[in-house]
Each structure stands twice: as C-alpha cells, then as structure tokens.
Amino acid sequence: MNNNPYSQMDKEAYRVAYLIAGYIRNTLTRAEHQELDDWVNASDKNMKLFEDLTDERNIEANLSMMEKIQSEQIFQNLQQEGRFEKPKQRRKISLVWMSAAATAILLLCVFFIWRLTNTSSSQNTKQQSVKSDLLQPGGNKATLTLPDGSVIDLANAQNGVLSNSEALNISKKNGNNLVYQKSAAHSSTIGMHTLSIPAGGQFLLTLDDNSKVWMNAQSVLRYPAVFSGKERKVELSGEAYFEVSPNAKAPFIVVLGNDDTVSVLGTHFNVKAYPEEDRKAVTLVEGKVLVQNYGNEKVLTPGMQALIHGNEMTTIANVDIEEITGWKNGLFVFHDAPIERIMSQVARWYNAKIVYEGSIKHQFNATIKRSEPLEKLLHLLQLNGYVKFKTENNIIYVSP
Numbered sequence: 001m002n003n004n005p006y007s008q009m010d011k012e013a014y015r016v017a018y019l020i021a022g023y024i025r026n027t028l029t030r031a032e033h034q035e036l037d038d039w040v041n042a043s044d045k046n047m048k049l050f051e052d053l054t055d056e057r058n059i060e061a062n063l064s065m066m067e068k069i070q071s072e073q074i075f076q077n078l079q080q081e082g083r084f085e086k087p088k089q090r091r092k093i094s095l096v097w098m099s100a101a102a103t104a105i106l107l108l109c110v111f112f113i114w115r116l117t118n119t120s121s122s123q124n125t126k127q128q129s130v131k132s133d134l135l136q137p138g139g140n141k142a143t144l145t146l147p148d149g150s151v152i153d154l155a156n157a158q159n160g161v162l163s164n165s166e167a168l169n170i171s172k173k174n175g176n177n178l179v180y181q182k183s184a185a186h187s188s189t190i191g192m193h194t195l196s197i198p199a200g201g202q203f204l205l206t207l208d209d210n211s212k213v214w215m216n217a218q219s220v221l222r223y224p225a226v227f228s229g230k231e232r233k234v235e236l237s238g239e240a241y242f243e244v245s246p247n248a249k250a251p252f253i254v255v256l257g258n259d260d261t262v263s264v265l266g267t268h269f270n271v272k273a274y275p276e277e278d279r280k281a282v283t284l285v286e287g288k289v290l291v292q293n294y295g296n297e298k299v300l301t302p303g304m305q306a307l308i309h310g311n312e313m314t315t316i317a318n319v320d321i322e323e324i325t326g327w328k329n330g331l332f333v334f335h336d337a338p339i340e341r342i343m344s345q346v347a348r349w350y351n352a353k354i355v356y357e358g359s360i361k362h363q364f365n366a367t368i369k370r371s372e373p374l375e376k377l378l379h380l381l382q383l384n385g386y387v388k389f390k391t392e393n394n395i396i397y398v399s400p
Contacts, residue, residue, distance in 0.1 A: 020036070020054065040379065041376070051379065135352055135374045135391060136350065137370060137374070140201070144193065147191025148191075154172060154178060159173060159175065176203055180207055180208040192235075193225055194221070195220070197216065197220070199217050199348055199349075199351040200217060200350060201218075202215060202217060208227060209232060209245050211245045213241070216238060216240065216327055219237065221236050221238075227250065229250070230250055232253065236255070237275055238272075239271065239273070240270075241270045241325060242264075252265070256273040260308055261292045262291050263292070264288070268284075269289055270285065270328075271283075272324075279307050280307070280309075283325070288300065291306040296313045304318075320335050326367070332369075332370055336363040337363060337365075339398060350374050352374075352396050353394055353396070354398060355396070355398065356398050357398065360386060360400050364386075388400070
C-alpha cells in the first residue's frame with residue numbers, strides 16, 4: 001500500500017511537465033494540446049504558472065540552474081526558494097531544436113516548480129506579480145448628463161428613481177439599466193439627455209417609448225427624455241444595439257453624424273460608428289431599415305450590412321451576425337478575424353493601449369467571455385503560435 005501523500009501529485013506534476021515541455025518543443029499531438037489547454041483554463045493559477053514556465057527568459061534561467069544540480073540539498077533549496085531567477089543577460093535560444101538532454105532538465109524543472117506551487121498556496125500569493133486595477137474586464141459604467149449640465153455617475157447610483165430633480169421619471173434598474181418612463185408631468189421637457197459610456201464600460205438604456213439600446217464601450221448617445229412629434233430621433237457616436245418598438249406614426253431615426261442616418265419603424269439592428277474608425281457599419285438582425293448617406297439610400301433586410309466610408313456606401317449580404325453582435329451577449333466572437341479587429345475590441349473593453357511590434361497576417365477564431373481576465377484572453381489567442389503578447393501598465397504589445 002502506498003502511503004505517500006504526494007504520489008498522485010507527483011504523477012499529475014510529471015504529466016503537466018511533459019505537456020508543457022512538449023508545447024515548448026512543438027511536439028504535442030492534437031489530443032495532448034487539448035489536454036494542456038484544459039489544464040491551463042482550469043484556474044488562474046495554472047494560467048499564471050504556464051505563462052511563467054513558457055517565458056523564454058525563465059526557461060533559460062531555469063535550464064542554467066537545473067544543469068548545476070548535483071545533490072539533494074540543492075533540490076531542497078530549490079523547493080524552499082520556489083522562485084525563478086532572471087538571467088543577467090538574455091541570450092536568444094532556439095526552443096524548437098532544444099536537445100533531448102535539455103528537455104529532460106526542463107521536465108525536472110517544471111516538475112519541481114509545479115509541485116511546490118501546489119503545496120504552498122501562501123507562497124503562491126507572494127510569488128504572483130502585483131496586479132493593479134489596470135487592464136481589468138469592463139463592467140456596467142456610464143454617466144448621464146442632463147439638459148441643465150448636471151452629471152449622474154450611474155455606476156455608483158443606487159437602484160431606483162434617480163435623485164436629481166430633473167430626472168424624476170428616470171430610474172436605474174438591475175444595476176445596468178437606465179429606464180425612462182412616460183410621465184405627463186414631463187411631456188413638455190426640452191433639451192437633450194446624454195448617456196456616455198467610458199472605455200471598459202457598457203450599459204442598457206430603455207427609452208420612454210420602450211425601445212431598448214445596448215451601449216458598448218466608448219460610446220455616446222444623445223436623446224430626448226420624452227419623444228414627441230412625428231419622429232423619434234437620437235444621435236450616436238460609438239457602438240450600440242437597438243431594439244426599436246414599432247410605431248408607424250413616428251419613425252425611429254439614428255443620426256451618425258454628417259449626413260448619415262438610419263430610419264426604422266420597428267426592428268433590431270447594430271450600429272458601429274466610432275469617430276476614430278474610417279468606416280461606419282449598420283447591421284440588420286430583424287425587420288427592415290433604410291440607411292441614408294449623402295443622397296445614397298440602401299434598404300437592408302435581415303443579415304445585410306451597410307458600410308459607410310465618407311460619402312460612399314456599399315452593402316454586404318449574409319454577414320456574420322453572431323460575431324457582430326457578440327458583445328451585446330457578453331462575448332468576444334472572432335471568426336477568421338485579423339488581429340487588428342480583435343485588439344480594437346480588447347482596447348476598448350480593457351481600457352488598454354495597443355502597440356504593434358511587427359505584422360501578423362494570420363486570422364483568428366475564438367469565442368471568449370468578456371468577463372474573462374485579460375491574461376486568459378491573450379493566452380487563448382496566442383495558443384496557435386502566430387502571435388505573442390506582453391503587457392506593461394495599460395499597454396499591450398503585440399508581436400509575431
């Protein structure tokens with residue numbers, strides 16, 4: 001009978017060491033690669049350890065250290081210290097052509113560090129790099145600016161009727177929904193309200209006609225507290241998903257700046273019109289919309305997208321609705337997406353700056369929850385070996 005409490009741990013540690021060494025040497029089978037992915041995604045601790053063990057600087061430092069092991073005492077010292085030593089000078093090493101002997105040393109290195117990591121949680125906490133509030137997933141953040149210039153921070157406002165006297169018909173519900181309710185006392189209210197979503201923010205707006213607007217990060221919507229007259233007009237900068245309540249007597253019009261408008265009676269559609277991007281996109285999910293641009297007019301049916309570039313407009317049929325609207329459902333959805341498209345979303349959601357250090361031609365496929373920590377998202381993107389990431393403060397460096 002085996003009474004060694006570490007026997008199962010040793011078996012698992014060796015298996016993990018084998019998989020990581022195979023990853024570094026690019027010798028894993030498809031099944032082994034999936035097994036490693038499952039282990040990495042099982043916990044943030046596993047992901048952090050994987051990132052440390054596959055960092056070239058750490059690999060070189062630990063190979064050098066393990067080559068000097070000559071006694072059990074040194075093994076014990078390694079276990080007691082439980083840390084990576086950084087090399088004084090970084091030498092470029094070829095991981096793919098690493099010798100079998102070096103791989104064996106690496107297996108031992110990973111084995112002991114993995115075992116130590118899992119037997120001393122308090123040491124783990126001390127070893128992890130300090131994390132700040134930078135590059136954290138976004139959340140329900142927004143500010144409401146009223147016609148009198150007063151500003152309400154909706155992230156900190158309590159659920160219920162907002163306290164400002166100009167907003168007695170406005171409530172915050174469920175922590176993420178700004179709701180306007182019809183009120184005869186406010187039927188003559190004039191002036192525009194402005195809902196602003198910061199980087200790393202999102203919010204749901206329910207207008208007084210019961211139309212719903214999901215607002216994405218770095219977006220601004222201007223609208224009246226009460227719709228009146230023969231049209232319902234709002235102004236958008238950024239990205240939003242609209243579910244418009246039908247009203248044949250009052251078309252719903254989204255103004256995108258300049259001479260670009262989207263006119264509907266009742267429908268579901270996504271609008272992306274960030275001022276820093278050279279194209280605006282209107283994507284229809286349900287119903288029918290009329291998109292107008294400098295005299296050009298296009299009627300969209302479900303699955304179609306209108307692309308506006310300056311005073312030109314083109315349409316695309318059968319676009320990827322899941323990818324375009326994934327953000328509304330709390331997902332990053334990438335189907336054959338270039339890295340630039342991916343990182344523009346990452347930058348807005350994690351409030352990051354992106355710096356490219358080389359050209360990446362490969363396209364990516366992934367579906368990732370927007371609630372995931374940045375480290376996990378970047379790890380999943382770089383698993384195929386076509387891209388690498390490095391973070392420093394609020395900057396993400398992207399390289400081939």
